[in-house]
Amino acid sequence: MSRRGIPLIIDEAWGPHFAFHPDMPVAAIRRGADISVGSIHKTMAGLEQASFMLLKSELIAPDRFNICYDLFETTSPSGLILASIDATRRQFAQEGEELLQKTLDLARYVREKIAAMDGFRVMGREVLNGDSRHSMDETKVLVDIGGLGVSGYEAEDWLIRNKKLTLGLSDDRRLLIIFTVGTDRKSTEELLSSLEDMAKWAGDGRSDKKGLRPQIPRLRDLEAEQALTPAEGFFARSTRVALDEAAGRIAAEMLSPYPPGIPRIIPGQRITDAQVRYMRISMELGAFPYDASDLELETVRVVA
Incomplete structure (x- = not known):
């Protein structure tokens, strides 16, 4: 550019x-x-x-x-x-490589341990393509827990409530674990133990969503017509309709299920059935409707 x-x-x-x-x-x-x-x-x-x-x-x-x-x-x-x-600038200028080497060693250790656990799949370079395979940040460990039969949202919530453990992000079937220079061996062992306990909980069938396997629309299926500019859609006269009846209407607000917090519907877009289905499934799996005026996401603002 x-x-x-x-x-x-x-x-x-x-x-x-x-x-x-x-x-x-x-x-x-x-x-x-x-x-x-x-x-x-x-x-x-x-x-x-x-x-x-x-x-x-x-x-x-x-x-x-x-x-x-x-x-x-x-x-x-x-x-x-x-x-x-x-x-921080001074610390990393003087000790940055040494600090990050310790961080990488811990991340690689945890990656190996989790990969040996039943129901967990650690995602690495093999799932990447193009130039991205040469630019992987190993301090971020992405784990697919689809084999446990619970969503990533629910697994993260269980870890927070029962282990006081917060992770980087979660989605419908993955957990993102982020290692920094503040991570130590004790916290990594606590993480591994907590993941094992979470897997036992999921295996005991105590999850509300055990076995739930909704088909979330693919990203390319979430493309939508930009009928108005975002500003025109946001400032237009609006009304509120049920989310399940919003397909075909022009959005007057932004909807960003969190995690990851990326907008899936923006003002001015003509809402599609796939977008409605994506938002509904995300909510059922435990996502939070960031940016929504109705935090229960039963309704959505559309252009009148």
Whole structure:
């Protein structure tokens, strides 16, 4: 894109650590991005909200960038957050590779242990294709638990309620486990023990959704006509209809089942049967309707 005169801005929120270890994917700014955004509170050691933007561009002048940034920056930044950014920068500049090597060792150990458990399938490079197979972040362990007969949503909820254990994300059949420099051997052993207990619980048939295997529509089946622009759809006169009766109507709000929180319906789209089915199944499996005005998702706002 840069060769065509278009600045490339990469949201690298979950990859601010990439530049500090040779086994990590190549950082976006080193791949030619003009701007990259990283959240060091996610995978490094900054306080919550600690993030940064990197600029390396022949298309964007630094002074122009600073002017635009100042238009949106708070006039009352947190000194604690800024200090944590600087401390993390120093820590990773001096010890980043060593810290990440320990993190990778733990992640690889857990990956191997989970792969040996009945009902679990650890997803690795074999499920990737194209260039992505060369850019896998091994600190993120994706586990398919379809063999246990429970949804990822329900499994994560059980782990939170019974083990006080939170994971990165979950969906209808997967759990995402994220390792950071704050992960230690004790917490990994607790994780493995908790997963074994969760598998026993699922095997005992105590899950409300045991054996539930709804057919979630494929992503390509969720494509929809953009009948209006998002702004036109959002600001249009609207009414509320039952979700099950919304197919064919134009959405006036955004619906993003969480996890992962990616919009599946946006304002201005003509809602399809597949989208309605996707939202309904996601709710049944335990997703939260992020962005919805009706948090039970019995109704949805549409253009009147």
